[in-house]
Amino acid sequence: MRAFEYTSPKTVSEAADLLAEKGDLARVLAGGTDLIVQVREGKRHLERIVDIKDIPEANVLSYDPQAGLHLGSAVPCYKIYGDKAISAAFPALADSTHIIGGTAIQGRAAVGGNLCNASPAADTIPALIVLEATCIIAGTNGTREIPVEQFCTAPGITVLQNGEFLESLKVPAPKSNSSSFYLRFIPRNEMDIAVVGAGASVVLDDAKESIVSARIALAAVAPTPLFAEEASVLLAGRAASDESAIEEAAEAAKTIARPISDMRGSAEQRVHLVGVLTKRALNGAIQRVKES
Amino acid sequence: MADKVHVKTVINGEAVEFLCEPRDSLLEVLRDNLMLTGAKEGCNNGNCGACSVILNGRLVNSCLVLGAEIEGKEVETVEGLAEPNKLHPIQDAFLENAALQCGVCTPGFLMAAKALLNENPNPTEHDVRFWLAGNLCRCTGYDKIVRAVLDAAETMSTEVNA
Numbered sequence: 001m002r003a004f005e006y007t008s009p010k011t012v013s014e015a016a017d018l019l020a021e022k023g024d025l026a027r028v029l030a031g032g033t034d035l036i037v038q039v040r041e042g043k044r045h046l047e048r049i050v051d052i053k054d055i056p057e058a059n060v061l062s063y064d065p066q067a068g069l070h071l072g073s074a075v076p077c078y079k080i081y082g083d084k085a086i087s088a089a090f091p092a093l094a095d096s097t098h099i100i101g102g103t104a105i106q107g108r109a110a111v112g113g114n115l116c117n118a119s120p121a122a123d124t125i126p127a128l129i130v131l132e133a134t135c136i137i138a139g140t141n142g143t144r145e146i147p148v149e150q151f152c153t154a155p156g157i158t159v160l161q162n163g164e165f166l167e168s169l170k171v172p173a174p175k176s177n178s179s180s181f182y183l184r185f186i187p188r189n190e191m192d193i194a195v196v197g198a199g200a201s202v203v204l205d206d207a208k209e210s211i212v213s214a215r216i217a218l219a220a221v222a223p224t225p226l227f228a229e230e231a232s233v234l235l236a237g238r239a240a241s242d243e244s245a246i247e248e249a250a251e252a253a254k255t256i257a258r259p260i261s262d263m264r265g266s267a268e269q270r271v272h273l274v275g276v277l278t279k280r281a282l283n284g285a286i287q288r289v290k291e292s
Numbered sequence: 293m294a295d296k297v298h299v300k301t302v303i304n305g306e307a308v309e310f311l312c313e314p315r316d317s318l319l320e321v322l323r324d325n326l327m328l329t330g331a332k333e334g335c336n337n338g339n340c341g342a343c344s345v346i347l348n349g350r351l352v353n354s355c356l357v358l359g360a361e362i363e364g365k366e367v368e369t370v371e372g373l374a375e376p377n378k379l380h381p382i383q384d385a386f387l388e389n390a391a392l393q394c395g396v397c398t399p400g401f402l403m404a405a406k407a408l409l410n411e412n413p414n415p416t417e418h419d420v421r422f423w424l425a426g427n428l429c430r431c432t433g434y435d436k437i438v439r440a441v442l443d444a445a446e447t448m449s450t451e452v453n454a
């Protein structure tokens with residue numbers, strides 16, 4: 001690896017200053033499961049690494065049934081799926097954190113790191129989108145907030161400006177009669193990158209019979225993870241058992257997929273998978289509401 | 293070259309201090325600076341698990357940790373597993389079950405198994421296979437390894453209850 005300086009600031013403002021001073025030659029280190037590989041392979045040339053794991057705001061993990069989830073950007077995956085209350089409230093987040101790499105990767109990899117790495121195939125991003133997460137971005141001039149679906153702008157690129165970093169994420173408390181689901185298609189059982197990923201969340205009425213609202217999000221079918229807004233909206237008011245509604249949503253989701261063909265799968269296969277996985281994610285989320 | 297970092301840490305229960313470059317991985321520090329060559333370099337990118345160690349109680353790939361990051365933390369490596377005249381029950385179970393051939397993957401599997409049994413003393417076969425998915429073995433095959441971990445779990449829980 002090329003030489004760089006290692007810093008471990010204790011405060012948000014110190015981190016922002018350390019980043020601002022070096023511009024593109026500085027990067028945040030969370031779990032390092034993407035960053036260390038990228039630096040080692042020469043894909044990134046850095047003069048400074050800013051380890052945020054000593055900053056209290058980046059390590060917050062608090063859940064309250066009214067206030068929702070506050071998730072520090074450096075919190076590793078295992079802490080999320082290992083927390084029963086958080087897994088029960090945000091099943092799609094538990095689904096996605098549980099399939100990132102293997103045990104040793106999950107011991108380090110953060111959801112914040114997965115988001116900031118901005119891979120089109122990142123597993124937690126569709127989950128965050130369907131759960132309506134908000135990004136809290138810290139910089140040299142204080143903090144700003146944006147919805148997670150606007151965070152990634154291109155493969156590996158985010159809205160973060162010089163001196164800014166992701167401090168934490170906020171996820172609103174789940175509404176009553178709601179649930180969520182994330183799944184992906186991979187050719188192996190574990191330890192692989194999504195060919196396609198799909199997340200869904202649904203809110204049902206009190207009788208758990210009709211859909212009040214839904215959200216669908218997709219991974220690995222465009223330069224960034226996508227919020228399938230039109231497909232989501234058309235489910236409002238439809239019966240939860242109406243397979244034709246689920247089918248229509250799946251077809252609508254397919255129309256926004258713009259996948260590439262690569263060694264993991266052809267564009268045609270990916271579009272087909274969007275349909276299959278969208279249906280499974282929606283039905284999975286509906287099933288979870290009914291079982292709750 | 294960036295300035296060296298001075299790191300104070302605890303490895304296998306002993307206080308250790310070392311100097312390393314900021315870019316040195318924990319794996320490089322263990323092997324090259326501290327002569328703890330148990331952890332192996334397979335892929336150097338997080339896929340094989342040969343470098344697995346336990347950091348503050350969690351299993352990690354030491355190739356994806358910087359040496360500088362372990363300041364004030366605790367690391368357990370395969371060197372800390374056996375007592376002076378007695379192998380750890382997981383090591384015994386690997387021998388009994390012939391769960392190794394070339395042995396390059398073994399230190400990683402042993403540490404991964406230890407981390408599993410710390411957290412889940414009575415795992416099912418499925419639990420073991422899921423937990424060990426990040427550890428690859430190119431010669432022995434997984435059945436013997438999984439069997440060894442299940443046997444070790446049994447021995448360790450009867451020892452605790454005895």
Ligand SMILES: Cc1cc2nc3c(=O)[nH]c(=O)nc-3n(C[C@H](O)[C@H](O)[C@H](O)COP(=O)(O)OP(=O)(O)OC[C@H]3O[C@@H](n4cnc5c(N)ncnc54)[C@H](O)[C@@H]3O)c2cc1C
Nearest residue numbers: 030031032033034035101110113114116122123165166338
């Ligand atoms: C063997 C292996 C298997 C994997 N499997 C999967 C998988 O199944 N699914 C999947 O989605 N990913 C997978 N990954 C990729 C990786 O583990 C995840 O993307 C992980 O969540 C990254 O988190 P991290 O904390 O390790 O990030 P880091 O490596 O620390 O950071 C990732 C990037 O984001 C930046 N960054 C991190 N935190 C912040 C912040 N707070 N503010 C600003 N920038 C920040 C870093 O500078 C870097 O560019 C795998 C990786 C490996 C090595």
Ligand code: FES
Nearest residue numbers: 334335336341355
């Ligand atoms: S050498 Fe670290 S995972 Fe392969």
Ligand code: FES
Nearest residue numbers: 393395397429430
């Ligand atoms: S015994 Fe040779 S790789 Fe496992």
